[in-house]
Amino acid sequence: MAEIKFEIKETVGSISQSPKGWNKELNLISWNGKEPKYDLRDWAPEHEKMGKGVTLYAEELRALRDLLNGMGL
Template sequence: MMANSQITCEVKAQMGVIGEDRRGWRKELNLVSWNHLNPRYDIREWAPDRSRMGKGVTFTKDEIVVLRDLLNKISL
Protein backbone atom coordinates (compact mmCIF):
# COMPACT_ATOMS: atom_id res chain seq x y z
CA MET A 1 0.00 0.00 0.00
CA MET A 2 1.30 3.44 -0.86
CA ALA A 3 1.98 5.88 1.98
CA ASN A 4 -0.34 8.52 0.49
CA SER A 5 -3.23 6.16 -0.23
CA GLN A 6 -6.45 6.78 1.65
CA ILE A 7 -8.89 4.14 2.82
CA THR A 8 -12.53 4.95 2.19
CA CYS A 9 -15.57 3.49 3.88
CA GLU A 10 -19.26 3.92 3.29
CA VAL A 11 -21.84 2.51 5.70
CA LYS A 12 -24.46 0.99 3.42
CA ALA A 13 -26.76 -0.27 6.20
CA GLN A 14 -26.78 0.04 9.97
CA MET A 15 -27.68 -3.36 11.40
CA GLY A 16 -27.60 -2.47 15.10
CA VAL A 17 -25.72 -1.31 18.19
CA ILE A 18 -24.02 -4.02 20.25
CA GLY A 19 -22.99 -1.73 23.11
CA GLU A 20 -21.87 1.75 24.14
CA ASP A 21 -19.05 2.81 26.47
CA ARG A 22 -19.04 5.73 28.93
CA ARG A 23 -17.45 8.04 26.33
CA GLY A 24 -20.32 7.45 23.91
CA TRP A 25 -18.38 5.21 21.51
CA ARG A 26 -20.73 2.60 20.09
CA LYS A 27 -19.84 -0.92 19.00
CA GLU A 28 -21.96 -1.58 15.93
CA LEU A 29 -22.73 -4.19 13.32
CA ASN A 30 -23.01 -2.52 9.92
CA LEU A 31 -22.80 -3.38 6.24
CA VAL A 32 -19.80 -1.38 5.01
CA SER A 33 -18.15 -0.87 1.63
CA TRP A 34 -14.38 -0.41 2.01
CA ASN A 35 -12.56 1.29 -0.88
CA HIS A 36 -15.68 1.06 -3.06
CA LEU A 37 -15.63 -2.77 -2.97
CA ASN A 38 -18.57 -5.09 -2.27
CA PRO A 39 -20.05 -4.40 1.16
CA ARG A 40 -19.08 -6.68 4.05
CA TYR A 41 -20.51 -7.13 7.52
CA ASP A 42 -18.41 -5.07 9.90
CA ILE A 43 -18.13 -4.93 13.70
CA ARG A 44 -16.21 -1.98 15.19
CA GLU A 45 -16.49 0.98 17.55
CA TRP A 46 -17.46 4.41 16.26
CA ALA A 47 -17.02 7.82 17.88
CA PRO A 48 -20.30 9.58 18.76
CA ASP A 49 -19.94 11.95 15.78
CA ARG A 50 -18.61 9.17 13.46
CA SER A 51 -15.43 11.19 12.86
CA ARG A 52 -13.26 8.30 14.10
CA MET A 53 -13.49 4.54 14.32
CA GLY A 54 -11.71 1.80 16.19
CA LYS A 55 -10.19 -1.38 14.86
CA GLY A 56 -12.74 -3.87 13.72
CA VAL A 57 -13.40 -7.10 11.94
CA THR A 58 -15.23 -7.72 8.67
CA PHE A 59 -17.13 -10.75 7.44
CA THR A 60 -18.44 -11.97 4.11
CA LYS A 61 -22.05 -13.17 3.99
CA ASP A 62 -20.89 -16.79 4.30
CA GLU A 63 -18.68 -15.94 7.30
CA ILE A 64 -21.45 -14.06 9.12
CA VAL A 65 -23.76 -17.06 8.66
CA VAL A 66 -21.13 -19.33 10.26
CA LEU A 67 -20.67 -16.80 13.10
CA ARG A 68 -24.44 -16.67 13.66
CA ASP A 69 -24.61 -20.45 13.80
CA LEU A 70 -21.71 -20.62 16.27
CA LEU A 71 -23.31 -17.97 18.51
CA ASN A 72 -26.61 -19.85 18.45
CA LYS A 73 -24.83 -22.91 19.88
CA ILE A 74 -23.58 -21.02 22.94
CA SER A 75 -25.50 -21.70 26.11
CA LEU A 76 -25.80 -18.45 28.06
Protein backbone atom coordinates in the same frame (compact mmCIF):
# COMPACT_ATOMS: atom_id res chain seq x y z
CA MET B 1 -0.50 6.22 4.76
CA ALA B 2 -3.34 6.10 2.22
CA GLU B 3 -6.74 7.41 3.23
CA ILE B 4 -9.33 4.73 3.91
CA LYS B 5 -12.66 5.45 2.26
CA PHE B 6 -15.86 3.85 3.49
CA GLU B 7 -19.59 4.07 2.94
CA ILE B 8 -22.02 2.68 5.48
CA LYS B 9 -24.66 0.95 3.33
CA GLU B 10 -26.79 -0.30 6.22
CA THR B 11 -26.71 0.14 9.98
CA VAL B 12 -27.71 -3.19 11.52
CA GLY B 13 -27.48 -2.04 15.14
CA SER B 14 -25.47 -1.02 18.15
CA ILE B 15 -24.27 -3.61 20.68
CA SER B 16 -22.94 -1.31 23.40
CA GLN B 17 -21.77 2.21 24.20
CA SER B 18 -18.59 3.17 26.04
CA PRO B 19 -18.49 5.87 28.74
CA LYS B 20 -16.81 8.13 26.14
CA GLY B 21 -19.83 7.79 23.82
CA TRP B 22 -18.33 5.42 21.25
CA ASN B 23 -20.72 2.74 19.96
CA LYS B 24 -19.83 -0.85 19.10
CA GLU B 25 -21.87 -1.30 15.90
CA LEU B 26 -22.63 -3.92 13.31
CA ASN B 27 -22.90 -2.29 9.88
CA LEU B 28 -22.78 -3.26 6.22
CA ILE B 29 -19.87 -1.21 4.83
CA SER B 30 -18.20 -0.76 1.46
CA TRP B 31 -14.48 -0.19 2.04
CA ASN B 32 -12.59 1.68 -0.71
CA GLY B 33 -15.44 1.14 -3.19
CA LYS B 34 -15.37 -2.66 -2.91
CA GLU B 35 -18.18 -5.14 -2.25
CA PRO B 36 -19.91 -4.38 1.08
CA LYS B 37 -19.07 -6.60 4.05
CA TYR B 38 -20.52 -6.84 7.54
CA ASP B 39 -18.35 -4.94 9.96
CA LEU B 40 -18.19 -4.96 13.76
CA ARG B 41 -16.18 -2.13 15.37
CA ASP B 42 -16.25 0.87 17.70
CA TRP B 43 -17.29 4.21 16.20
CA ALA B 44 -17.09 7.75 17.50
CA PRO B 45 -20.54 9.40 17.82
CA GLU B 46 -20.61 10.97 14.32
CA HIS B 47 -18.60 8.18 12.63
CA GLU B 48 -15.66 10.59 12.28
CA LYS B 49 -13.27 8.09 13.93
CA MET B 50 -13.22 4.32 14.23
CA GLY B 51 -11.49 1.64 16.23
CA LYS B 52 -10.12 -1.67 15.01
CA GLY B 53 -12.74 -4.15 13.93
CA VAL B 54 -13.67 -7.34 12.15
CA THR B 55 -15.17 -7.59 8.66
CA LEU B 56 -17.17 -10.62 7.57
CA TYR B 57 -18.84 -11.77 4.38
CA ALA B 58 -22.51 -12.77 4.77
CA GLU B 59 -21.65 -16.49 4.87
CA GLU B 60 -19.05 -15.87 7.60
CA LEU B 61 -21.60 -13.89 9.61
CA ARG B 62 -24.08 -16.80 9.30
CA ALA B 63 -21.38 -19.22 10.50
CA LEU B 64 -20.66 -16.95 13.49
CA ARG B 65 -24.41 -16.78 14.26
CA ASP B 66 -24.58 -20.58 14.22
CA LEU B 67 -21.57 -20.84 16.57
CA LEU B 68 -23.12 -18.34 18.99
CA ASN B 69 -26.50 -20.09 18.88
CA GLY B 70 -24.75 -23.35 19.74
CA MET B 71 -23.25 -21.83 22.89
CA GLY B 72 -26.61 -21.83 24.66
CA LEU B 73 -26.31 -18.31 26.05
